[in-house]
Amino acid sequence: MTQPQHTRFFHSSLTLFAVSAIITMFPSSTTAAFTAARRFAAASRGIATKTQLLQAKPGQAEIVLVGCGAPNRGMGWYHAIQMLEGRCPSASLDFVVEPWFLGAGKDGPGGEEFGTWEKDTISKYGTVFTTSLSDLPPPENPRCALISGRTADNPKFFSEAIANGCTTIFLEKPGAPTVAELDAMRQEAEEKGVTVLMGYNKNVCKYVSKTRDFAATLPGSHVTFVSNNAYENNAESLGECFERNAEGMLKNMAIHELALLVSFYDVSVDNIESVEADKEFSSMQTLPGPSGKEWTDFDKIKFTIKTKTGKAVSVQADRCGGTDSYATVTSAEGEEVFRYYMPDEEDKANVEALSAKYPGAMPYFFTQDPDYVTVKERVAKNCADGTPAEGVATVDIAVETLRVAEYLTPLLQEQLK
Numbered sequence: 001m002t003q004p005q006h007t008r009f010f011h012s013s014l015t016l017f018a019v020s021a022i023i024t025m026f027p028s029s030t031t032a033a034f035t036a037a038r039r040f041a042a043a044s045r046g047i048a049t050k051t052q053l054l055q056a057k058p059g060q061a062e063i064v065l066v067g068c069g070a071p072n073r074g075m076g077w078y079h080a081i082q083m084l085e086g087r088c089p090s091a092s093l094d095f096v097v098e099p100w101f102l103g104a105g106k107d108g109p110g111g112e113e114f115g116t117w118e119k120d121t122i123s124k125y126g127t128v129f130t131t132s133l134s135d136l137p138p139p140e141n142p143r144c145a146l147i148s149g150r151t152a153d154n155p156k157f158f159s160e161a162i163a164n165g166c167t168t169i170f171l172e173k174p175g176a177p178t179v180a181e182l183d184a185m186r187q188e189a190e191e192k193g194v195t196v197l198m199g200y201n202k203n204v205c206k207y208v209s210k211t212r213d214f215a216a217t218l219p220g221s222h223v224t225f226v227s228n229n230a231y232e233n234n235a236e237s238l239g240e241c242f243e244r245n246a247e248g249m250l251k252n253m254a255i256h257e258l259a260l261l262v263s264f265y266d267v268s269v270d271n272i273e274s275v276e277a278d279k280e281f282s283s284m285q286t287l288p289g290p291s292g293k294e295w296t297d298f299d300k301i302k303f304t305i306k307t308k309t310g311k312a313v314s315v316q317a318d319r320c321g322g323t324d325s326y327a328t329v330t331s332a333e334g335e336e337v338f339r340y341y342m343p344d345e346e347d348k349a350n351v352e353a354l355s356a357k358y359p360g361a362m363p364y365f366f367t368q369d370p371d372y373v374t375v376k377e378r379v380a381k382n383c384a385d386g387t388p389a390e391g392v393a394t395v396d397i398a399v400e401t402l403r404v405a406e407y408l409t410p411l412l413q414e415q416l417k
Helices: 005-024 030-044 075-084 111-125 151-163 179-192 206-216 235-244 255-264 345-357 363-367 369-385 395-416
Strands: 061-066 091-097 128-130 143-147 166-171 195-198 222-228 272-277 283-288 294-307 312-318 325-330 336-342
Touching (some): 061 075, 061 151, 075 111, 075 369, 091 111, 111 128, 143 151, 143 369, 151 166, 179 395, 195 369, 195 395, 206 222, 206 336, 235 294, 255 312, 255 395, 272 395, 283 395, 294 395, 345 369, 363 369
Parallel strands (some): 061 091, 061 143, 091 128, 143 166, 166 195, 222 312
Antiparallel strands (some): 222 325, 272 294
């Protein structure tokens, strides 16, 4: 017999109230509190049909989102939205670990918005929010950490995730500030038997596969991958961008394109024969960020890499170029013969619907929306039942991609002086 909606809501509210009471009973041990809360929630599930606290079911991965960021701006926040809406069937978002907005940043910019979203999410889904991975109870299902914090924080989060029961880690790009740090993380995961997969969503994008397929039919053709963001073309906007993404464009915005080159075009530091910047297109600036500190980075860059094995491919990235990414194929004679956009016509309706649903959110969330879902679902299913995560970049690809970024940055900077 189906319970009336008001009855279900009463039990849902009662469960959340009881869980909160349980947590206050364990002031010296958050883990003990969560464990007790988990047992209560499990015993209550038969009546609390609207409460989904610690909801991972058999066949699902228990997801811990680490580094959510601000609503409408943080990539972690958008990952959360997609999972909470049930768009990744193998992923159950049971925990959000957010040290900044639940800690020192609580009363700063974005803190109030995060607090409102946190309360709404707890009320609707029962997701548990905390400031540290060490607070988590032992996993009851295969546990995956989706690490989407600041790049500088990722190595610490990575080790803490492994120490707290994560058997799979979904690591957002670029993974770590340096090659040495990312390589150490790879070795740690290997020693502990932990699978590490990367958030290089463009590896599974429609526009990439269609471009590669077309180019394969045209001997002597040349591919250019184009990435755009929609920052305002002024010193304030770009200065904020440079400071927030202090690792630099090639380790941030254009890292997706470098991952494509490593994955599909034999690009590696050892195999690069030459790199040439398009000086007419490219631009490098030194600008103050919100802190007052100055940052030097590319606001737009275009370059061509030739490999020792005879391949050539180009990348173009523009912080102020708009919302679309695309790829082109030119013939051996230099004529553009193919162009495919992300989003394509088929996906534009989805972009419009999401833009209306989440006004003010970063536009690139919506243009890449289906690919974020694809990558998360494949990673979660791999964690839950071992299904191979087809097309998802491995940590080995990530290490070489970061090596390429570190190799190219000073070369391109020198060419633009």
